[in-house]
Amino acid sequence: MSRKKSDKTTIHDIAYELGLNASTVSRALNNNLAVSKKTRELVKAKALEMNYQPNYIAAALRRGRSNTLGVIVPAIDRSFFGRVIRGIEEEADEAGFRVIVCQSFDSSEREREMVDTLRGLQVDGLLISVAKDTGDNLDLYQKLISSGFPIQFFDNVPSSLEVVPAVIIDDRRGGYAATKHLIDQGYKRIAHLRGPQHLHIYRNRYLGYLDAMKEAGLEVNDDSVLEIVSHFDNGEEAFEELWKRTPRPEAIFSASDYSAVSGMKAARRLGLRVPEDIAFIGFANEPFNELVSPTLSSVDQQPITMGQIAATRAIKGITSDEDDEQPNDRLVLMPEVVVRESSGAK
Amino acid sequence: MSRKKSDKTTIHDIAYELGLNASTVSRALNNNLAVSKKTRELVKAKALEMNYQPNYIAAALRRGRSNTLGVIVPAIDRSFFGRVIRGIEEEADEAGFRVIVCQSFDSSEREREMVDTLRGLQVDGLLISVAKDTGDNLDLYQKLISSGFPIQFFDNVPSSLEVVPAVIIDDRRGGYAATKHLIDQGYKRIAHLRGPQHLHIYRNRYLGYLDAMKEAGLEVNDDSVLEIVSHFDNGEEAFEELWKRTPRPEAIFSASDYSAVSGMKAARRLGLRVPEDIAFIGFANEPFNELVSPTLSSVDQQPITMGQIAATRAIKGITSDEDDEQPNDRLVLMPEVVVRESSGAK
DNA sequence: CAATTCATCGCAATCGGTTTCATTCTAGCA
DNA sequence: TGCTAGAATGAAACCGATTGCGATGAATTG
Structure with missing residues (x-):
């Protein structure tokens, strides 16, 4: 009969079976060279046989490292x-x-x-x-x-x-690069769907947008920018809102891919072609960007x-x-x- | 000077400060009624003051419950x-x-x-x-x-x-329901993009497809079914392959939303309209189903x-x-x- | 052959809580 | 006043593994 009380094997159980001390078993299982090779192998074999499962939290408690x-x-x-x-x-x-x-x-x-x-x-x-x-x-x-x-x-x-x-x-750099890309394609009236500005990531993307626009000598006014609350929804409404403004944007840099995709959807519902009538670039490089059509340009965050x-x-x-x-x-x-x-x- | 060695406070530290025993502190923190209300509050206040952080793994070790x-x-x-x-x-x-x-x-x-x-x-x-x-x-x-x-x-x-x-x-039921839905819409030549059949979830979706087709008296032959290896890719190739076969399918039930979406993409590239020329339904109800266009019907798995x-x-x-x-x-x-x-x- | 070295292993403390059992002390009652 | 019940707390074992230190014995050296 075994001396085990519960079903889980401990190093003490192994030690008992082998006529050893728990400390030796512990060392053996940790490949400590202070234990002879013979004993080490013996212990390991027994551990396997007894289906031993090390208790990591006990070790962590003692070691102070988990x-x-x-x-x-x-x-x-x-x-x-x-x-x-x-x-x-x-x-x-x-x-x-x-x-x-x-x-x-x-x-x-x-x-x-x-x-x-x-x-x-x-x-x-x-x-x-x-x-x-x-x-x-x-x-x-x-x-x-x-x-x-x-x-x-x-x-x-x-x-x-x-x-x-x-x-x-570098979100600012990312915002700059996205906007610059649109500018390089020949777009001039570029709008920005920005995220909540108390978050520096969205604030920086916005600043990057401003950087690129300023550098290119393009105008930015209150009508160029729209803030979206949750990046999940509102993309459609946001686009419709932007589209009502004059002059209409030719391209949109969205701080999130979600609102970019739903923006594109709203655009298509209005009978617009993307990118011919309105171009889009998002941010985050979500996997679904490859699945939507047209596929969505974006900024990868690595x-x-x-x-x-x-x-x-x-x-x-x-x-x-x-x-x-x-x-x-x-x-x-x-x-x-x-x-x-x-x-x-x- | 405190007796603390390290920076983390233990119940022993609290006990020492209060002139109590660790066991009392432990009980107090666990709202044990064996400890007087006064002591309990005293201990809790001290714990807060000393920025005490309970060590869950020590408790788990002793209790045998984590x-x-x-x-x-x-x-x-x-x-x-x-x-x-x-x-x-x-x-x-x-x-x-x-x-x-x-x-x-x-x-x-x-x-x-x-x-x-x-x-x-x-x-x-x-x-x-x-x-x-x-x-x-x-x-x-x-x-x-x-x-x-x-x-x-x-x-x-x-x-x-x-x-x-x-x-x-119930994947079989799901496969049945998806297929049945297509049948109810008036489609007759319905193909199935199935997943690896060693996985019972895909096998069952396939069986459900067969159930529905049989029930409606619709034909299923080798050309009706195509297996995709990874549900991520191959949707486009798979669709092109299916489209080459005769007779061409009118609708496709795909065991995964990924291959359904990329299938739709391939369809559009061939100049086909969805669902007029070819209808799709997927499986899993991924969030991007709402984002693609046309939006993709699917089976929700709750x-x-x-x-x-x-x-x-x-x-x-x-x-x-x-x-x-x-x-x-x-x-x-x-x-x-x-x-x-x-x-x-x- | 005695002394020393080294390999191997056991003993016991330890990590931070939890819990059982014992102890102290106060209140209540005859 | 004396005794007891019960409330409140303390002492110590314990969970399972790790590790410093000491003990044993064999091997090595002079």
């Missing part, structure tokens, strides 16, 4: 975040880290809860794209950063902090690279001994314009 | 899974459970690793949509199920097991409901004392046809 990364994103089912997470997982896998993903649903309150939860689960580092509501968790993040806790922000980062360890793309770099930096912050080795600067990636049918030459 | 659910899906960025996870999180939140999400990337080997990882993390239950490669982990799942471990499968479930605790939709039910059942399996309370049956949800433009009347 080898786990916590990730918080607004919503898991937005393809951008999905791809960022893919990049994170790739690097984490490589470095022997696990990944726990949580959703804030764009609520900074829930985001705060998630931070607490993940820290309670003893994650070694945190990767966060902050919620897009109007709240913030500046106090919390300020405390975490200055305590030296490995944390990396990406995409949408807390704006008003002095030092923010983050991986972002999500996978973003995830990889953010993870690498976080892991570096975890594994480096020196506290000052913490990557605390703001790494900026360059976006790329992806040209498709919707922004063809005028 | 209040965490593990979820494994092929890929997080597929909107179907995103929505299932949303449903899972809703129910988990309600019941005070955390959720850890992992991706198998459709590799059953990686899926197995994830199961090990999550069990090592001491999750109390597992929710899995199995990888769509040709492998399986039948031995592993058989063992888990018969050991009474709370596990629930959803969407794509291990086929050849006797008893599978699962929440699925992902949120699926997630909610799967989570509820898993949690029930965890919290119920009786081992035989485990929900081990196969719960079947009914899919719903969502009619849009692509399948208009002939």
